[in-house]
Amino acid sequence: MRLSLRELCAYRAGDKGDIADVAIFADDEPTYEVIVREVTAARVREHFADLVRGDVERYEVPNVFGLNFVLHGALGGGGPRTLRADNLGKTLGGALVRMEIEVPDELVRRRPRPDVGWADAILRSLD
């Protein structure tokens, strides 16, 4: 069935010049094999549409169940030059895991959603 990468992968993103580096991580080998098959450089290129101007390269990193995507022309000219609020592309990991892919039923899962009760308690104490 179709599933958002949000349910399957963690992510981390950073910058170099006008390049954004966006990595996603599966938790286990079967899931890694699925993202290797589904999350191709071409699909990622299409997903980001005009948010990214250049090519997308993909690197497989099996020792950490990771895929690293190098997005060229992704930051509106690079950190000190861009007009974007997210000048370093830190949010592009979240943007990538919005992608939906086809997943075998046995791997379908739902990531736990945040419980920030501790934050609520702190904020209440400040009232």
Added chain:
Amino acid sequence: MTVRVGGGQGFYGDTPRAVAGLLEAGVDYLCLEALAELTLAILQKDRQRDEARGYTRDLPLYLGTALPAVAEGNTKVITNAGGINPPAAARAAVDAARAQGLGGLKIATVLGDDLTNRVDALRSADVSLSNLESDAPFAEFPGDPLFVAAYLGARPIVEALDQGADVVITGRVADAALFLAPLVHEHGWSWDDWDRLAAGTLVGHLLECSGQVAGGNFSGEWWTIPEPWNLPYPIAEVDADGTAVITKPESSGGRVDVDTVRHQLLYEVHDPAAYLAPDVVADFTSAKFTDLGGDRVEVTGVRGAAATDTYKALLAYHAGWSAEARVAFSWPDAYEKAKATAAIFAKRVELAGYDVDEWRFEYWGVDALGGPTVPPTEHEPPEVALRIAWRCADQTTAGLVGRELIPLTLSSPPAGFTGMGRAGGGRPSELLGIWPTLVDKALVDEHVVVTVEQT
């Protein structure tokens, strides 16, 4: 022998408070990584205002905590806080030592990364300086470079440590090299022991973003990281064979496990099988991570290959001026009101006759960050913040453009237009373009100088 290195700073603006935790836990070397590409641009603007600046000015805050431990012989400090003016940073370090009455400290300065005045010499030595990302030839470089900084490796730091330095201050040395250097110095690794150099580089890569390997920016179950307001900074215990344990000071905050470590492994590395460091080409895909429990992760098996014969260097150019404004809109029709106001503003600027080279319109609460990756929705946002940024050729025009927004307070689409606090109509800020390139190592190394001063 195991060498303990601590990552006490991840960027200019990080907190010096975490240093105390590292010193209490005990580190043989405290490495302070202060420079990003963006930081060099900030420091360049700082130096344009005052020639005595150009280094990260929070250095004395870090040294205020660290130097007493250095004086007692418990640790040494290695930092690239020198930015584009290492001598000025070294003077600040000497001043900090004297202010604390700490005599007899050896403070080393590494020079030679700054190639700004050598562009013509490099060009006549057949260095192309073409753009590493776009392949554009140097002939297309806009104007004169504001700075040219090469990413040096660990060698000059090792030279400083060999000379007995207690504090080593560099300019643009590659982040991970700050951590590799003390490992080479202590373990006596040779400069062609590629697997060991790769292991040390990987350790540096994991530690150089401070809290980011100990639960910071963690996209797993981030809400379960203990006491994130009290995140400890990381420590690596590194053996002579390159085996390392990534850990943190014992405290109630933060977490080090295989997840926090493997996520950091792929941070800003491009090709993980060939991570191009100045001293080695490291293969991060060869590393094995083992969770030892108790916030300890063992890293083994790292492989490396011979370093390339070039250093990466960054050139910076003036790229105009920008300013921005933010306006918030309430329900109903918040998004439509925001778009209408953006268009009205742009038309007013056009009628006023100001030249804008580039516009940026962001609709916060709709798709400001995700852009085209955000799926369309029928849901009407309860509020939208419009952020408008613009680029002009000169500072004056960039400022005048912002004033065209003010009259819209009484002349905009209906009820809901509200300035967002004091952030609206910010002062113009200079934009810098970054031009990455490669420079032959030999042409850089012949000018690298290590000096040692005693307090």
